[in-house]
Amino acid sequence: MTIWLFALLLTAIACATLYYAGAGRRVNAAASTADATQEHFRAQLRAIETDAAMGRLGAAEAVAARGELAREVLRHKASDGPRGGTRLAVWLPVILVAAISLATYAWLGRPDLPAEPLASRVAAEGEVTLESAIETIEARLAQAPDDLRGWTVIAPAYMQLGRYADAVNALRKVNELGTPTADTLTDLAEALMMQQGGSVEGEPLELLQRSHALDPTHVRSLYYVAGEETRAGQYEAAIRDWNALLKLSKGGEPWVVTAQNGLAFAEQGLNPSAAISAEPDQAQIDAMVDGLAARLTAEGGTIDEWTQLVRSRLVQGRTDEAQAAYDAARKAYPDAAERNELDGVAADNGLVAR
Template identity: 30%
Template sequence: MAFWLTAFALSAIVAALLMRPLLRRGKAAQSDHAYDLQIYRDQLSEVENDLGRGVLSLDEAERTRVEVSRRVLEADRALQAETLAKGDDQRVSLGAAAVVAVLVFAGGFLLYQQIGAGGAPDAPLKLRIAEIDAQQAARPGQAEAEAQVGDITAMADQVDQTYLDLVAQLRKTASQRPDDPRGQALLAQHEARLGNFAAAWKAKARMIELLGDQVKPSDWTDVAELMIIAAGGYVSPEAESALGRAIQGDPSAPRARYYSGLDLAQNGRADLAYRLWSDLLAEGPDDAPWIAPIKEQIGDVARMAGIGEAMPGPTADQVQDAQNMTAEDQQAMIRGMVAQLSERMASEGGAAKEWARLITAYGVLKETEKATAVWAEAKGKFA
């Protein structure tokens, strides 16, 4: 209810501002001849005063009275005719004002029905953060994600039967010696080769459990990667936890950072994902296994983060060219898009939403000084 009252009040203010010139114009035009008539009547009074003071002779006073009286009659007739005409004019102005009011209220309501959410509750920052946390907590777990994906096509029909027999023997040995970390590591490796990624990550997780303090950060990355592949590319809470352990042990680990960026992108933090992936592209090398998937996805992530959103998206040829660029060239292309937006805003201006996108883009690019300068300029324009 508070929202609708506020919306009604704002609409009323806008309607009043638009209607005011229409109503004032009619009133101003209606008073012109009445003003002239008052002037002529004042002149008649002045003639009598001048005659009494001896300024005018009797003949001069009479001639002046006749002339001014004629003007009074003309002004009166004009006023009466104008009153009729202006009455119609005023009705037109009132009608136009009424139409403006209807358009403001009805147009605003219909537009809000299209793009708004009238039944949505208030969404203060605390509530939105709580909702995000709830959504995070409600994400499907690893087992549920694997069930939704179904069986990933294994490679058992593409390998030699001798190798399959050896893997079967390895499974039997690993089940008989469940506390042997080396056996679990070998089992994880060969299950992954056969495309049995769910079995592979479970064996790898068992190896990690057995190694205890001897676990390396890359082991955590391995198990997270296997989980993600088994879930069809989805980063489950369990995989996210494993990535956290990997980065905690080695904050510079590129493979873990790549998958962490994927996790962030899947959970509404494209801005952070873009920063992670941009750094990885800059670090290279170009033949690293995570560079190609980053190049394929970073354009979409950049648009989700607000970079280049105010400009037309890249063509199919540009996307293809971007995939063949080096990390430095791709970074330069993105910065060029932001620079073009900045130049256009400086020369042509833009809506508040476009200024916000430019500020966000500079923030994602870690150019905080430029973001602060644009923020100050935007405040001056929209204050």
């Protein structure tokens, strides 16, 4: 009932406004115009009398001039008389507007519906989300399974949503339908690694080696290959590939520190005596890293400190602790824009966002 009273009130206000605008009320400007018109007629009459007195008009001509002026005054009075037709012309549209408005709302309106949140209204108007975009592309691919561009577009979207099995399928299609490149092979290897919980063993390593063979200067594949060689104890190959990778650096890349640490670890592995002599220093480093981890866990810290901790754990080979540190850092810094370097380190080393 309240909504109807509100609608009637608004309609009444609108109708009153229309009537006031069109009813032809005399305001100050109209009164001023009427006074000016009367003064004009008086001036004309005085002019006629003056001309007659000065002999410029004869008696007959003066009578004719007065008669013409009288007729002009009568015509003006007739045109300014009662305007019943005008009032009808004003009231009729006002009544029609009110009747049509109320009838239309009674037919189409739903005052019983609750207010809808803005977010729902925006979504209802067709807001494009990542999920809806994926559904659209999937529908097109179902009709055209050989659409290379469609598979290329949808694969990274699957990776972003953590749908690694779908990403693997899409990237296999990309490599089947197009000519495999170092990038497409490495993309497939990374999707398989994510599906395997970060492990490079098996098909991912084979794909990375193929990628490196296609392009020896391909940074991503060389990074993974060198890291797996180091883990497997193939220190000579690891030293060769870490050095090759560092030569490709232009300075400042997020993987440089990890590559330098990987090279140092491989060199120590190749020369056990050097590793023994370095044991005290390594123990000190481990103690420092543990101290950093304890402080960040207890007190928190900057994003750079969290990134340093994750890198250090990876160099130590303590992947589970690196993953735990990465999880803690993501909670401390939920804004992805602040975690660019950290997320890059995590992705390069198979850590999973969860």
